[in-house]
Structure formats: structure tokens, C-alpha cells
Amino acid sequence: xxxxxxxxxxxxxxxxxxxxxxxxxxxxxxxxxxxxxxxxxxxxxxxxxxxxxxxxxxxxxxxxxxxxxxxxxxxxxxxxxxxxxxxxxxxxxxxxxxxxxxxxxxxxxxxxxxxxxxxxxxxxxxxxx
Amino acid sequence: xxxxxxxxxxxxxxxxxxxxxxxxxxxxxxxxxxxxxxxxxxxxxxxxxxxxxxxxxxxxxxxxxxxxxxxxxxxxxxxxxxxxxxxxxxxxxxxxxxxxxxxxxxxxxxxxxxxxxxxxxxxxxxxxxxxxxxxxxxxxxxx
Numbered sequence: 001x002x003x004x005x006x007x008x009x010x011x012x013x014x015x016x017x018x019x020x021x022x023x024x025x026x027x028x029x030x031x032x033x034x035x036x037x038x039x040x041x042x043x044x045x046x047x048x049x050x051x052x053x054x055x056x057x058x059x060x061x062x063x064x065x066x067x068x069x070x071x072x073x074x075x076x077x078x079x080x081x082x083x084x085x086x087x088x089x090x091x092x093x094x095x096x097x098x099x100x101x102x103x104x105x106x107x108x109x110x111x112x113x114x115x116x117x118x119x120x121x122x123x124x125x126x127x128x129x
Numbered sequence: 130x131x132x133x134x135x136x137x138x139x140x141x142x143x144x145x146x147x148x149x150x151x152x153x154x155x156x157x158x159x160x161x162x163x164x165x166x167x168x169x170x171x172x173x174x175x176x177x178x179x180x181x182x183x184x185x186x187x188x189x190x191x192x193x194x195x196x197x198x199x200x201x202x203x204x205x206x207x208x209x210x211x212x213x214x215x216x217x218x219x220x221x222x223x224x225x226x227x228x229x230x231x232x233x234x235x236x237x238x239x240x241x242x243x244x245x246x247x248x249x250x251x252x253x254x255x256x257x258x259x260x261x262x263x264x265x266x267x268x269x270x271x272x
Contacts, residue, residue, distance in 0.1 A: 030236060033229050040226050044219055048268045051215075052207065055196040062192075082179040089176060114182055121189035 025084060032081035039074045046071070062125035071122050079115045083108050163250050171228040174221040181218040216265065223260045227253055 046067070050058055062068050086107050094100045145151075159165065191202035205211045231249050234240055240249050 121193035124193040
């Protein structure tokens with residue numbers, strides 16, 4: 001039969017009709033996790049440092065190029081990691097293909113929108129809006 | 130395997146149990162274990178941190194909008210509700226961060242097994258409590 005015509009390695013490489021496995025998702029979730037360890041430590045520190053800051057102070061903070069760069073990096077990696085996690089949570093708890101598909105499309109779309117909004121805000125502050 | 134003891138929670142699954150079939154994870158009949166609590170907390174805090182993005186959007190969005198809008202948002206963040214949300218967000222973030230390092234440790238094959246998971250779980254609980262206490266203390270001192 002067709003199955004025996006293929007070597008086990010060949011089958012594993014092709015991964016059937018899906019053509020891809022979960023390795024990319026798994027790897028990217030870990031990659032962003034490792035990056036987020038220093039980034040979130042920085043971000044929590046930044047939130048504390050700017051707690052109750054005036055508008056001039058917050059503008060000055062993001063006017064520092066490194067702060068703006070780290071904030072944008074935290075937004076990108078954080079939301080990517082957040083989508084990765086939420087997709088697994090959706091897969092575990094949302095039953096019914098229609099409901100699942102709706103949320104599986106809405107979650108990344110909202111995250112991308114939120115990410116672009118946040119980056120634009122950081123740039124406005126950084127460039128002195 | 131020993132016969133499962135009768136529990137009213139298990140009544141709907143009586144047929145499954147009598148046939149010796151495994152039962153899906155069922156929250157009410159699990160005996161509490163620190164490891165399972167830490168595991169579900171990792172997921173809950175993960176979702177919480179993502180929801181916290183809304184707060185970050187309010188923070189940076191109002192700052193980008195200008196001093197008046199920003200001052201209104203600062204009024205909210207300085208209120209009891211705002212302070213509570215920031216405390217909850219920071220506690221959840223620090224938990225997910227510390228717990229995430231534990232998961233990464235498992236990913237490279239370290240600390241597997243019941244005893245290893247139990248021990249790293251205790252370390253996680255202590256590290257999280259200390260980290261959160263330090264961050265909150267610094268935050269309140271600076272406030």
C-alpha cells in the first residue's frame with residue numbers, strides 16, 4: 001500500500017496533508033519567551049519609574065531612543081508571545097469550529113491592531129508629539 | 130489500578146469508570162497539589178497579562194494624545210481601581226515571568242519528575258512572592 005512505499009523518515013518530513021507541524025509555533029513561543037525575560041523586567045521597572053509621572057516626564061522618557069526601542073521591542077515580542085499563548089488557550093476551551101475559527105481570526109487581528117497602535121503612540125512620544 | 134471511590138461528582142462518568150476507561154481531567158475531583166495550582170496559575174496570569182495590554186494602550190495612548198488627556202488617565206491610574214489593576218498586573222506579570230523560566234528549564238530537560246517539579250514549584254512560589262514584594266515596595270516608595 002501507499003504507506004509502505006514511503007520510508008518512515010519521508011513520512012515524518014512530509015507530515016501528511018498538513019505539510020507542517022507545530023515545531024515553528026513551539027519554537028517561536030520559546031524564542032519570544034527568552035527575549036521577554038529581560039524585556040519584561042525592563043518594562044515593569046519602566047512602569048514603576050514612571051508611576052505618577054507628568055506628561056513632560058513621560059515624553060522625556062520615551063524621547064530617549066533606547067527606551068523607545070525597548071518599548072517597541074517589548075510590544076512586538078509581547079504580543080507575538082501573547083497570541084501564541086491565547087491560540088493554545090482557545091484550542092483547549094473553545095469548542096465548535098465556527099466559534100473557534102471566529103476567535104482564532106479575531107485574536108491575532110486585534111493583537112496586530114493593538115501592536116500598531118502602541119508603536120505609533122511610542123513614536124509620537126519619541127519624536128515629540 | 131485501584132477501584133475509584135464513589136463520588137457524587139463522578140456519578141455521570143460511572144459507566145466510563147466501570148469499564149476501566151480513563152477519565153478526562155476533572156477539576157472538582159482532583160486532590161489539590163501545588164504543582165497543578167502553579168500550572169493553572171501560569172495560564173491564568175498569561176491571559177491576564179495579555180488583557181493588561183488594554184491598560185498599556187490607555188497609558189501610551191493618552192500620553193500620545195496630549196497633556197490634558199494624559200492627566201485624566203493619570204487620575205484613573207491613581208484611583209483605588211487603577212492602583213489595584215496595576216498591582217494585579219505587576220503580580221501576574223512577575224508570576225508568569227518566573228513560572229515561564231521554570232517551563233524553559235523543563236524545555237532543556239532539567240528538573241523533570243515529581244520531586245524536581247515539586248521542588249522547583251516551591252522555589253517559584255518563594256521567588257514570585259519576594260519579587261512582587263520588592264517591586265511593590267519600590268513602587269509605593271516612589272509614589
